[in-house]
Amino acid sequence: MSLRVAVAVPFRAAGSRRMAESSFVVDLSLDRDWFSPDQAKRLVDVAASEGLLDREGDELVAGFDPDGVSVPEGFHPDESVLQQRSVFEKTLGACVEAGVEKQEAVAGINRLQADLAVTIETAAILYARRRGIDVAAETDAALADL
Incomplete structure (x- = not known):
């Protein structure tokens, strides 16, 4: 990054x-x-x-x-780099940094969003956590936005 x-x-x-x-x-x-x-x-x-x-x-x-x-x-x-990123962008970035191909992560997140009928941020966090990627800060930010 x-x-x-x-x-x-x-x-x-x-x-x-x-x-x-x-x-x-x-x-x-x-x-x-x-x-x-x-x-x-x-x-x-x-x-x-x-x-x-x-x-x-x-x-x-x-x-x-x-x-x-x-x-x-x-x-x-x-x-x-001067722009603040959304929870989704941060979570996607964490997935990519952990070695997941960006296109693969986006497709997986989109599938989760459709299957579970949740927000894109929620789907991204769930996708990352299922892969053992630490997104605690993003999770806290998403909860604060609720």
């Missing part, structure tokens, strides 16, 4: 899982020229909403191991 990669890069450069939010923004905007400062701040908000970042005062803490993320040569994120 390019959001995870974009978040990991500044932490990897700093050699830490914790850094000042201002340093994170400077890395993404001025040092790398990937985003404007406002867009970099938006990326912080999106990443925090997806559980990739935690805020502790003026610092950001990675919610994952940045060194465990593979950064492709010449990586440059596009602006789509």
Whole structure:
């Protein structure tokens, strides 16, 4: 997922899982020229909403191991990483990250939705859980939306 990669890069450069939010923004905007400062701040908000970042005062803490993320040569994120994703999109993304082909996951989720007469979010969560994929955060978000 390019959001995870974009978040990991500044932490990897700093050699830490914790850094000042201002340093994170400077890395993404001025040092790398990937985003404007406002867009970099938006990326912080999106990443925090997806559980990739935690805020502790003026610092950001990675919610994952940045060194465990593979950064492709010449990586440059596009602006789509600045958009918050729906519960369905997050759950589908978790399935794909777990090794399920996207087309296979979408077809399975659609079958469950039709068979059980439930929302697409519910079907996606059920599909993932049946495959042992951790979607606890997505489940909590879906329940909160009810």
